[in-house]
Amino acid sequence: xxxxxxxxxxxxxxxxxxxxxxxxxxPSKVDEAVALSEAGSLSPSETVALLARLKAEAVxxxxxxxxxxxxxxxxxxELDGVIYxxxxxxxxxxQRWELQRGKLGILHTGHWLIPTNSPLESGRGExxxxxxxxxxxxxxxxxxxxxxxxxxxxxxAFTIDSLGGPFISSVIGDPHTVVGLSLATLRNLLAxxxxxxxxLWKDR
Numbered sequence: 001x002x003x004x005x006x007x008x009x010x011x012x013x014x015x016x017x018x019x020x021x022x023x024x025x026x027p028s029k030v031d032e033a034v035a036l037s038e039a040g041s042l043s044p045s046e047t048v049a050l051l052a053r054l055k056a057e058a059v060x061x062x063x064x065x066x067x068x069x070x071x072x073x074x075x076x077x078e079l080d081g082v083i084y085x086x087x088x089x090x091x092x093x094x095q096r097w098e099l100q101r102g103k104l105g106i107l108h109t110g111h112w113l114i115p116t117n118s119p120l121e122s123g124r125g126e127x128x129x130x131x132x133x134x135x136x137x138x139x140x141x142x143x144x145x146x147x148x149x150x151x152x153x154x155x156x157a158f159t160i161d162s163l164g165g166p167f168i169s170s171v172i173g174d175p176h177t178v179v180g181l182s183l184a185t186l187r188n189l190l191a192x193x194x195x196x197x198x199x200l201w202k203d204r
Contacts, residue, residue: 001199002068004116006059011154011161012073012181015133019183022202028072044083045127048074048110056112056118064116069190072112075180077132079105079158087157092204093146095159101167102136107156107178125194126196128182132160137167138173154182 005012016023036042042050056072060166063092077084079100087093107130107172114123137145151157151164158164160171160178189198 001195002066002116004056004059004064004070004071005066007180008071009073009180010199011159011179014161014182015176015179015183020201021114023071024069024118025159026059028058029056032074037201039062039111044078044106044108045110047083048076048108049112049125049127050110053123053125054111056114056123058122059122060114060116060118066116066128068116069193069195070114070116071181071186072114073109073181075107075109075155075177077105077107079103079156084157086153088152090146090152091149093157094142097137097146097151098140100156100158101134101142104133105156106131107122109180109182109185110176111185111189112184113186115193115195124189126185126189128177129183130171130175130177132156132158132171132178133169134158135167135169 003021003023005025006028007190008027032051038051043123052072056070060070087096108127110127112123112125146162148163160168171178174182174184
């Protein structure tokens with residue numbers, strides 16, 4: 001059974017591969033800014049749930065020649081009740097870290113799963129949220145980290161599975177949520193369609 005990943009995130013792809021799943025990557029081309037503007041005021045969980053659904057539905061609109069599933073995901077970081085996405089620039093990444101180092105934040109990841117060649121209404125979604133406790137890196141450590149470019153294109157301007165890992169003291173919840181795709185959540189969604197996790201393994 002094939003999984004179509006409506007995301008170009010290298011971290012999500014690596015997470016699935018490490019769990020024995022080789023997805024087909026299909027970019028979703030959803031204008032997130034427009035979608036959120038039209039949706040109005042949303043909570044962090046509502047935000048990632050909406051964007052994950054829109055990404056999956058955008059890919060599901062195509063025709064597929066096999067049976068499988070389309071998975072859409074989206075992540076945001078919440079600190080002191082404020083939602084943060086990708087910083088995109090070094091200046092913004094530094095501002096984010098000035099706010100969050102030494103603090104506790106929450107990473108929310110939305111998941112939406114749709115069977116191929118099925119009505120969009122058949123999709124199911126779930127949000128996974130994990131608390132992240134930041135260490136207090138020095139200014140020189142932050143300068144070096146931001147200079148790598150890694151934190152510019154990830155929610156909250158940090159990673160736990162790469163160069164940013166040493167700057168995270170602990171996580172409370174599913175660590176895969178912080179990477180951007182909760183394997184446990186995906187397994188639960190598949191179970192709702194009567195599919196066992198091992199059916200996605202690439203060697204089947």
